[in-house]
Amino acid sequence: MENQFLLLPGPTQIPNRVLQAANQPMISHRSGTFKDIFGQVTENAKRIFCTKNDLLILTCSGTAGLEASVVNFLNSGDKVIVASTGNFGRRYRDIAEAHGMDIDYIEFPMGKAVDPAVIAEKLAADTEQKIKAIIIQQHETSTGVYNPLDKISAARGNHPALLLVDAVSGLGACPLKTDEWGLDVVVTSSQKALMVPPGLCLVTVSQRAWAAAANNHNHKFYLDLSKAKKYADDRQTPFTPAVSLVYALDEAVNMLNEQGIDNVIAEHYFRRDAIRASIKALGLKPVADDQVAGGAVTAVYCPEGITAAEITGIMREKYDTVIAGGMGDIKKTSFRIAHLGFVRDMDLIAAIGALELALYELGYKFELGTGVGACQKVIIEKRKVFTDRD
Amino acid sequence: MENQFLLLPGPTQIPNRVLQAANQPMISHRSGTFKDIFGQVTENAKRIFCTKNDLLILTCSGTAGLEASVVNFLNSGDKVIVASTGNFGRRYRDIAEAHGMDIDYIEFPMGKAVDPAVIAEKLAADTEQKIKAIIIQQHETSTGVYNPLDKISAARGNHPALLLVDAVSGLGACPLKTDEWGLDVVVTSSQKALMVPPGLCLVTVSQRAWAAAANNHNHKFYLDLSKAKKYADDRQTPFTPAVSLVYALDEAVNMLNEQGIDNVIAEHYFRRDAIRASIKALGLKPVADDQVAGGAVTAVYCPEGITAAEITGIMREKYDTVIAGGMGDIKKTSFRIAHLGFVRDMDLIAAIGALELALYELGYKFELGTGVGACQKVIIEKRKVFTDRD
Numbered sequence: 123m124e125n126q127f128l129l130l131p132g133p134t135q136i137p138n139r140v141l142q143a144a145n146q147p148m149i150s151h152r153s154g155t156f157k158d159i160f161g162q163v164t165e166n167a168k169r170i171f172c173t174k175n176d177l178l179i180l181t182c183s184g185t186a187g188l189e190a191s192v193v194n195f196l197n198s199g200d201k202v203i204v205a206s207t208g209n210f211g212r213r214y215r216d217i218a219e220a221h222g223m224d225i226d227y228i229e230f231p232m233g234k235a236v237d238p239a240v241i242a243e244k245l246a247a248d249t250e251q252k253i254k255a256i257i258i259q260q261h262e263t264s265t266g267v268y269n270p271l272d273k274i275s276a277a278r279g280n281h282p283a284l285l286l287v288d289a290v291s292g293l294g295a296c297p298l299k300t301d302e303w304g305l306d307v308v309v310t311s312s313q314k315a316l317m318v319p320p321g322l323c324l325v326t327v328s329q330r331a332w333a334a335a336a337n338n339h340n341h342k343f344y345l346d347l348s349k350a351k352k353y354a355d356d357r358q359t360p361f362t363p364a365v366s367l368v369y370a371l372d373e374a375v376n377m378l379n380e381q382g383i384d385n386v387i388a389e390h391y392f393r394r395d396a397i398r399a400s401i402k403a404l405g406l407k408p409v410a411d412d413q414v415a416g417g418a419v420t421a422v423y424c425p426e427g428i429t430a431a432e433i434t435g436i437m438r439e440k441y442d443t444v445i446a447g448g449m450g451d452i453k454k455t456s457f458r459i460a461h462l463g464f465v466r467d468m469d470l471i472a473a474i475g476a477l478e479l480a481l482y483e484l485g486y487k488f489e490l491g492t493g494v495g496a497c498q499k500v501i502i503e504k505r506k507v508f509t510d511r512d
Numbered sequence: 513m514e515n516q517f518l519l520l521p522g523p524t525q526i527p528n529r530v531l532q533a534a535n536q537p538m539i540s541h542r543s544g545t546f547k548d549i550f551g552q553v554t555e556n557a558k559r560i561f562c563t564k565n566d567l568l569i570l571t572c573s574g575t576a577g578l579e580a581s582v583v584n585f586l587n588s589g590d591k592v593i594v595a596s597t598g599n600f601g602r603r604y605r606d607i608a609e610a611h612g613m614d615i616d617y618i619e620f621p622m623g624k625a626v627d628p629a630v631i632a633e634k635l636a637a638d639t640e641q642k643i644k645a646i647i648i649q650q651h652e653t654s655t656g657v658y659n660p661l662d663k664i665s666a667a668r669g670n671h672p673a674l675l676l677v678d679a680v681s682g683l684g685a686c687p688l689k690t691d692e693w694g695l696d697v698v699v700t701s702s703q704k705a706l707m708v709p710p711g712l713c714l715v716t717v718s719q720r721a722w723a724a725a726a727n728n729h730n731h732k733f734y735l736d737l738s739k740a741k742k743y744a745d746d747r748q749t750p751f752t753p754a755v756s757l758v759y760a761l762d763e764a765v766n767m768l769n770e771q772g773i774d775n776v777i778a779e780h781y782f783r784r785d786a787i788r789a790s791i792k793a794l795g796l797k798p799v800a801d802d803q804v805a806g807g808a809v810t811a812v813y814c815p816e817g818i819t820a821a822e823i824t825g826i827m828r829e830k831y832d833t834v835i836a837g838g839m840g841d842i843k844k845t846s847f848r849i850a851h852l853g854f855v856r857d858m859d860l861i862a863a864i865g866a867l868e869l870a871l872y873e874l875g876y877k878f879e880l881g882t883g884v885g886a887c888q889k890v891i892i893e894k895r896k897v898f899t900d901r902d
Contacts, residue, residue, distance in 0.1 A: 342610065344579050
């Protein structure tokens with residue numbers, strides 16, 4: 123397996139420290155040694171969510187964590203708002219639908235964020251307080267849009283609806299202040315900004331959400347978070363966890379905390395700026411508006427007459443550089459460069475360099491090096507590279 | 513993390529080949545390279561189940577796979593027989609209960625197997641064919657009992673009830689012929705005889721089970737196996753899989769197929785014989801009767817006045833040798849030596865050697881070396897070690 127330049131919205135590149143941590147012999151998941159690791163990573167990961175809430179680590183993908191947020195804290199038939207800005211908004215809706223929720227689905231236009239005023243209006247009209255939850259993405263992976271959770275939380279005001287947040291692709295890449303913003307359930311998975319192979323899912327739960335869980339009647343077993351909490355209080359899991367991935371998560375969380383979560387997010391926004399500057403210099407148009415573009419992924423419209431599969435295919439096959447195609451309505455007409463997790467400055471240069479080579483081969487007219495040059499300028503500014511000329 | 517002698521019923525020891533396979537960079541789970549690996553491991557793993565049925569690989573623990581066997585193929589309110597021989601029989605019952613099944617729970621005495629005649633009688637009395645499934649363990653991890661699935665399948669005869677089999681701890685260690693015995697759903701997980709870190713679950717599904725799934729109304733999303741099959745037909749998964757564990761599984765399945773599954777199981781029964789001979793030589797009593805003892809785990813009653821925690825504690829703390837305590841009703845009065853997965857002859861010697869040292873320290877009366885000597889005799893016979901004396 124050769125190393126590629128991997129600029130995907132998950133799995134992301136694994137730093138060597140994390141890969142080595144995973145590469146350890148097995149131990150009993152009921153041993154004191156494992157409990158020490160599990161208790162430590164649980165506590166340390168809370169800093170990344172900016173929370174003192176309970177944090178549960180599950181062995182599953184992020185989707186299962188989103189399902190857990192629905193089945194534990196909502197009953198079938200409950201009225202919920204699903205505020206969507208793209209494909210993963212639709213998936214969260216599908217999950218709520220699979221569990222029989224009464225859904226008010228609002229989809230905002232491509233490339234725009236959720237408008238807090240719309241949420242405020244819906245809640246103001248709900249005088250009987252029948253709406254039990256607002257279901258939303260922190261960051262919509264299909265478009266690269268960041269939703270202003272602080273303003274959405276403010277729009278909720280004193281309405282008792284829970285805020286259930288899909289932070290799968292955005293945690294650690296875009297702002298998220300769980301406690302300050304009163305986010306009741308926040309879900310992420312290991313293979314994004316956390317820089318760990320896929321297989322783990324992290325879920326934080328507020329006291330208000332636990333109160334709702336106490337009145338929950340859904341059928342559930344593996345995703346029963348009350349059981350997970352009971353075991354987590356004793357620094358373990360009800361069912362055998364993915365031990366090697368827990369080792370990896372422990373190391374990755376340490377790396378992020380060493381750097382500080384605010385600095386980690388700032389680095390993601392610098393990368394966003396570098397990629398957006400390059401894209402624009404090449405005459406291409408990003409999907410997300412400037413004001414709402416998040417730090418995790420930049421989705422870009424293809425030049426006319428060129429498909430996403432052509433661009434990503436050449437980049438992958440000829441230059442070992444892996445970016446993602448589009449999703450949903452813009453599957454063929456957009457591609458996505460993720461700048462998520464462990465991404466070095468030269469990964470950005472490689473991505474833009476390979477993109478230019480692919481566009482050149484596909485007949486798009488531009489001057490070679492233009493995108494890379496724009497990327498370099500953002501790097502020079504960020505890294506404060508000075509020469510005699512300055 | 514220091515290497516221990518790990519004789520647990522999961523996680524089991526990871527062979528170096530498997531550890532190295534897991535220790536690879538990430539790739540896209542939608543790439544052709546990943547599809548090649550995923551398609552290949554899916555096909556190859558079928559040989560271990562002795563089946564041509566569909567095989568699905570999920571990212572979760574074995575418990576979630578058991579839950580999937582209930583929620584996809586049974587509807588709430590369906591009548592089912594749960595045939596139990598211990599703690600994991602109770603867990604399967606709890607899962608069925610959590611999903612609202614109408615359960616006829618039959619628990620067989622400690623150390624005995626499920627009696628096929630009892631199943632035959634229940635089914636014969638069910639003239640209206642209301643029983644939708646027989647839920648059973650292949651191997652009960654708490655006692656080390658192997659249930660005769662061939663005879664239970666024969667007892668089912670032409671009754672249309674599905675046979676749902678928990679093979680989590682027994683697959684690869686005890687006989688299991690999915691197609692020959694008409695097992696409809698068989699579930700295992702990665703951290704047992706498959707010699708892979710925990711985090712993956714494998715489920716086989718018969719055509720008859722798929723027919724039942726077509727009429728299924730339960731709420732489900734992550735564990736929706738019809739969706740998993742749709743993606744598996746294109747050699748991928750609906751949600752991001754645990755990529756590094758799939759690499760590991762691919763290598764481990766290759767190792768098992770190189771050896772041949774019948775040989776792998778025979779090795780487990782040799783280890784069982786070695787451990788049982790040692791235990792008996794030490795004057796201790798195994799929990800499982802001789803005729804029903806499986807190849808995965810040997811549960812042993814503690815000598816009077818000595819608890820499992822004392823024995824396992826000394827073995828672990830002083831001699832880096834990790835065995836399991838008891839479960840359920842015999843939690844404190846039994847311990848379990850697993851001989852499951854990657855276990856070398858000298859791991860057996862280490863386990864018995866450390867057990868003797870612990871028993872000695874706890875005041876149990878016996879001659880040091882008696883257990884190890886008995887173990888060596890079984891090894892000599894198996895390995896055909898001859899000397900001038902023979």
